[in-house]
Amino acid sequence: MFDIEKLKERKKKLKLTTAQLAEKAELPVSTVSKIMTGETKNPSYATIEKIADVLNHEEMVRRVYAYFQALQEYINKNPQKTVDQIEFGKKYFKENITSMDNDGYEGNLALAQQRIPIEYIHQLGEDKQIELLDGHLIYNEAPNVRHQILVQNLGKAIDAYISANNGKCRMFNVGINLYFEDDDNTLLIPDIVVLCDESKLGESGITGAPDWIIEVVSPSTRRADYNNKMHKYMCQGVKEYWIIDPEKERVTTYIQGEPMLAYVYAFEDVIPVGIYGGQLEIRIKDYIK
Numbered sequence: 273m274f275d276i277e278k279l280k281e282r283k284k285k286l287k288l289t290t291a292q293l294a295e296k297a298e299l300p301v302s303t304v305s306k307i308m309t310g311e312t313k314n315p316s317y318a319t320i321e322k323i324a325d326v327l328n329h330e331e332m333v334r335r336v337y338a339y340f341q342a343l344q345e346y347i348n349k350n351p352q353k354t355v356d357q358i359e360f361g362k363k364y365f366k367e368n369i370t371s372m373d374n375d376g377y378e379g380n381l382a383l384a385q386q387r388i389p390i391e392y393i394h395q396l397g398e399d400k401q402i403e404l405l406d407g408h409l410i411y412n413e414a415p416n417v418r419h420q421i422l423v424q425n426l427g428k429a430i431d432a433y434i435s436a437n438n439g440k441c442r443m444f445n446v447g448i449n450l451y452f453e454d455d456d457n458t459l460l461i462p463d464i465v466v467l468c469d470e471s472k473l474g475e476s477g478i479t480g481a482p483d484w485i486i487e488v489v490s491p492s493t494r495r496a497d498y499n500n501k502m503h504k505y506m507c508q509g510v511k512e513y514w515i516i517d518p519e520k521e522r523v524t525t526y527i528q529g530e531p532m533l534a535y536v537y538a539f540e541d542v543i544p545v546g547i548y549g550g551q552l553e554i555r556i557k558d559y560i561k
Contacts, residue, residue: 274320280308282327286334296330297322336388336409339364340402343411347492356495358408390451390459405500407457413492418518418560422488423463425559430466433552441468441483449477450485452508460501463488466547481509483547489517502526512546516556523556 283293294304299322306312307319342364347355393404403410415423427445434441444465452458466484467473485505487497497515505513506526515524523537527546537543539557544550 274317274324276307276310276315276320279320279323279327282331283308286327286330288327288330293323293326296326299323332388338368339409340411343409344413347411347413351491353491354494355492357410357492358405358496358500361409389456391456393459403461404457404459405496405504408500410496411492412461413490415488415490419463419488419490422516422518422556422560425561426486426554426556427464429554429559430464430552433548434466439468440470441466442470442473444478450482451477451479452504453480455508458504460504462486468547481505481511483510484512484514484545485510486514486516489515489519491519498524514543518560 288296290305290308291301294301297304299319303312303315303319304323307315307323339361343355343357343360346360388404388407388409390404393402401412401414403412423445427443431443433439434443444467445463447461448465450460450462450465462485464484464486465478465482467478467482469480469483472478472480472482487493487501489497494517502513502515506528509528511528513526517523521539523539523541523543525535525537525543525546527533527535537556539560540555542553542555545552545554
């Protein structure tokens with residue numbers, strides 16, 4: 273059973289007004305007000321549960337923001353260091369979850385188990401620097417100029433090829449959301465996506481494996497791009513995955529059906545695109561100007 277006094281204390285710490293709490297819980301303001309003042313002695317379980325759910329959610333959002341602030345600060349202080357964000361997150365929450373609970377937060381199993389659901393990320397707004405991979409938060413630092421130029425130029429070239437050949441595929445390089453079926457803990461935002469199955473495209477993004485994904489490596493996402501994302505993409509059925517590494521000036525490609533085989537190219541090499549049978553060839557050097 274819920275402790276009303278503890279709910280009131282949590283509401284106070286979150287600095288939520290009664291009106292705000294009522295709106296978020298989809299309850300009448302008068303109902304919430306009477307519960308908070310003690311006028312209603314025995315509120316229904318369903319009503320209290322709605323209030324508790326709102327408080328749990330607000331606490332989760334505060335924790336996510338606090339985590340990203342800590343991660344961003346760490347990345348800024350260590351610009352040349354490769355960060356394993358999943359390990360950083362595990363350590364951060366292990367060290368901080370107890371102190372947060374002692375400060376009046378009820379906690380949340382999603383954080384304690386490191387399995388954050390997509391719904392919480394949606395509540396953070398349209399922040400394209402935030403991704404979710406198997407319930408783990410991934411923070412993407414703002415792309416530098418070289419990164420942006422490469423993504424823009426390469427995207428234009430791919431789009432031009434599709435148009436010139438009357439292709440049915442579509443290219444996205446503006447940060448489209450990528451979801452996978454039966455996976456409520458992953459929301460990725462690849463640098464470039466080529467999708468040939470229109471049925472997977474919806475208002476919120478793409479649901480299901482696209483045909484071709486390109487990620488341009490940055491220091492904060494290096495481990496995720498080469499390891500966790502690669503396994504996720506290939507296991508979900510992405511036909512072709514490219515990792516473009518500006519620092520090492522190399523491109524690593526993976527082809528569906530050959531999950532353990534990586535092809536490595538220099539920026540000067542001509543790279544055949546597998547989904548087009550090699551008819552489209554790309555030399556990365558041509559798109560960094």
